Amino acid sequence: MKLRNIxxxxxxxxxxxxxxxxxxxxxxxxxxxxxxxxxxELPWTIENFTRLWDPxxxxxxxxxxxxxxxxxxxxxxxxxxLAMFIARSGSRKNLYLSLVILPFxxxxxxRTYAWMFLLRDTGIxxxxxxxxxxxxxxxxxxxxxxxxxxxxVYGFLPFMVLPLxxxxxxxxxxLLEAAADLGARPRDTLVRVxxxxxxxxxxxGAILVFVPCLGTYLTSDLLGGSKTVMIGNLVQNQFxxxxxWPFGAALSLALMAIAMVLLFAARKRGEEML
Amino acid sequence: xxxxxxHDTILELRRxxxxxxxxxxxxxxxxxxxxxxxxxxLGPSGCGKTTILRxxxxxxxxxxxxxxxxxxxxxxxxxxxxNVNTVFQSYALFPHLSVQGNVEFGLRHKKGTDDIKRxxxxxxxxxxxxxxxxxxxxxSGGERQRVxxxxxxxxxxxxxxxxxxLSALDPQLRKQVRxxxxxxxxxxxxxxxxxxxDQEEALSMSDQIAVMNGGALEQVGTPREIYAQPRSxxxxxxxGAMNWIDGIGVRPEAxxxxxxxxxxVVTGVTYLGSFCHIAMTLTEGGELIAAQVPPGSxxxxxxxxxxxxNSVDEIHV
Numbered sequence: 287m288k289l290r291n292i293x294x295x296x297x298x299x300x301x302x303x304x305x306x307x308x309x310x311x312x313x314x315x316x317x318x319x320x321x322x323x324x325x326x327e328l329p330w331t332i333e334n335f336t337r338l339w340d341p342x343x344x345x346x347x348x349x350x351x352x353x354x355x356x357x358x359x360x361x362x363x364x365x366x367x368l369a370m371f372i373a374r375s376g377s378r379k380n381l382y383l384s385l386v387i388l389p390f391x392x393x394x395x396x397r398t399y400a401w402m403f404l405l406r407d408t409g410i411x412x413x414x415x416x417x418x419x420x421x422x423x424x425x426x427x428x429x430x431x432x433x434x435x436x437x438x439v440y441g442f443l444p445f446m447v448l449p450l451x452x453x454x455x456x457x458x459x460x461l462l463e464a465a466a467d468l469g470a471r472p473r474d475t476l477v478r479v480x481x482x483x484x485x486x487x488x489x490x491g492a493i494l495v496f497v498p499c500l501g502t503y504l505t506s507d508l509l510g511g512s513k514t515v516m517i518g519n520l521v522q523n524q525f526x527x528x529x530x531w532p533f534g535a536a537l538s539l540a541l542m543a544i545a546m547v548l549l550f551a552a553r554k555r556g557e558e559m560l
Numbered sequence: 561x562x563x564x565x566x567h568d569t570i571l572e573l574r575r576x577x578x579x580x581x582x583x584x585x586x587x588x589x590x591x592x593x594x595x596x597x598x599x600x601x602l603g604p605s606g607c608g609k610t611t612i613l614r615x616x617x618x619x620x621x622x623x624x625x626x627x628x629x630x631x632x633x634x635x636x637x638x639x640x641x642x643n644v645n646t647v648f649q650s651y652a653l654f655p656h657l658s659v660q661g662n663v664e665f666g667l668r669h670k671k672g673t674d675d676i677k678r679x680x681x682x683x684x685x686x687x688x689x690x691x692x693x694x695x696x697x698x699x700s701g702g703e704r705q706r707v708x709x710x711x712x713x714x715x716x717x718x719x720x721x722x723x724x725x726l727s728a729l730d731p732q733l734r735k736q737v738r739x740x741x742x743x744x745x746x747x748x749x750x751x752x753x754x755x756x757x758d759q760e761e762a763l764s765m766s767d768q769i770a771v772m773n774g775g776a777l778e779q780v781g782t783p784r785e786i787y788a789q790p791r792s793x794x795x796x797x798x799x800g801a802m803n804w805i806d807g808i809g810v811r812p813e814a815x816x817x818x819x820x821x822x823x824x825v826v827t828g829v830t831y832l833g834s835f836c837h838i839a840m841t842l843t844e845g846g847e848l849i850a851a852q853v854p855p856g857s858x859x860x861x862x863x864x865x866x867x868x869x870n871s872v873d874e875i876h877v
Contacts, residue, residue: 458650458652460648460650460652461652461654463617463619463639463646463648463652464646464648464652464653464654465654465665466618466619466638466639466640467617467618467639467640467644467645467646467666467712468640468645468665468666468669468670468711468712468715469640469666469668469669469670469715470640470665470666470669471640471669474669478665479654482656483654483655483656
């Protein structure tokens with residue numbers, strides 16, 4: 287065995303045990319019948335997959351798509367100027383980059399709880415507005431789609447900023463000068479040069495934000511309450527309250543299949559561009 | 561009637577200076593560039609020639625002084641409002657656009673048209689009509705340079721700015737492109753402002769050369785003037801090898817070895833194909849002197865010879 291393969295072995299084994307094995311289990315479960323008290327039983331069935339077409343679940347899928355898409359778009363709109371700013375900051379680049387990833391030093395769970403403290407009826411924001419006599423009744427900032435999107439944008443913005451930064455930083459400044467030289471105003475340069483050349487970064491950032499947003503469960507559970515159910519919460523429900531493990535497994539597989547189709551489509555598109 | 565200069569000046573720099581954080585890049589430069597001329601800015605790297613080009617293009621703003629193009633003051637206009645175009649040293653072709661896309665790029669903004677016929681005309685002029693749909697990454701260095709040229713001249717700028725456009729080409733190609741570039745300039749009649757550090761390039765292509773050193777202008781003149789009548793030691797040295805004997809300059813090609821003259825000892829003989837370069841030390845005075853002799857020369861190190869030159873070849877600065 288070659289040396290590099292020996293060093294690769296621990297990772298390979300870890301991946302097999304923690305990724306492939308659970309995936310296989312999920313696949314098997316999705317084809318079995320639910321047990322009365324959770325768990326799975328024989329006989330084999332494909333009913334878990336046919337149930338996916340029930341409009342009740344279609345609505346949840348569509349809502350999840352919508353929320354993930356809005357969060358991704360907002361991350362792009364907010365992240366692009368930030369990435370551009372950092373890429374042009376010269377010697378302070380590294381400082382700003384570390385500020386972007388600074389939130390990772392605290393657990394995502396705790397940071398999401400912090401948003402609850404900020405947004406709830408008796409939270410900091412409402413108390414402040416009431417104290418300043420701007421509002422009388424507290425605004426309902428928590429437990430709605432907006433709160434979920436806010437939490438997702440907040441949590442995943444760095445995943446958009448970093449790949450955008452990587453492409454913008456490599457962008458040859460003389461190309462921007464050339465565009466201006468050829469008569470393009472700054473806005474034209476952005477549309478005709480900067481965006482097309484940053485397409486790989488935009489694509490990478492969009493995938494890195496959209497896919498985890500689509501499958502999120504923590505943010506929607508804490509900030510969305512019972513009103514905003516996303517696919518992740520539905521899956522969680524099947525394995526807890528509903529005690530329908532096979533259906534939960536089928537939902538997970540459906541989510542994974544969608545994510546993979548998207549990844550594949552994005553890659554295909556990337557190849558065309560080259 | 562507004563006052564008019566004797567010859568038609570298209571671009572004028574009036575007492576232009578540019579300061580960067582730690583240094584003065586351009587110091588009080590005034591220049592007049594005649595319409596239709598092939599005008600070169602020549603100097604060593606860091607002499608300020610590229611900064612001047614960038615101030616004309618609009619990428620830098622002069623700290624003091626004025627830039628006038630076609631009797632219009634332009635030094636505070638953004639690049640996209642100036643009727644000049646640049647051929648960048650690295651060409652700066654848009655990698656996501658085809659050759660044709662690159663050449664069309666400026667037409668929409670500067671001319672408000674997408675005149676395809678004009679694009680193809682210009683591509684034909686630079687012999688790239690067959691490669692219109694290629695991406696820049698599929699082209700050779702020489703072809704890329706021609707795309708950069710086509711992209712700029714299709715806009716019919718008042719002045720075309722060229723920032724060392726030949727430096728990325730290999731030496732063989734460079735000499736050929738010099739001729740092509742000169743021909744193109746004559747054919748399209750656009751004024752060229754050409755930045756280079758290569759004196760041979762400047763001498764062979766230019767109508768006029770401005771020699772720069774340390775941010776300041778040393779001398780402006782025709783190639784013959786600045787080579788044969790340099791006004792400073794710097795210009796004399798920068799334009800070619802020079803012997804300095806008692807404060808008088810003599811070019812090596814003007815020094816001949818003959819039976820009578822000043823005695824010198826040969827210290828080195830270098831065979832260069834079309835001629836031999838002879839390094840010598842004068843017996844009287846001990847100054848170094850170089851000469852160019854026919855390649856068949858049998859001179860050897862250690863030999864004592866006599867050197868002489870015509871007084872008309874002497875350069876007094």
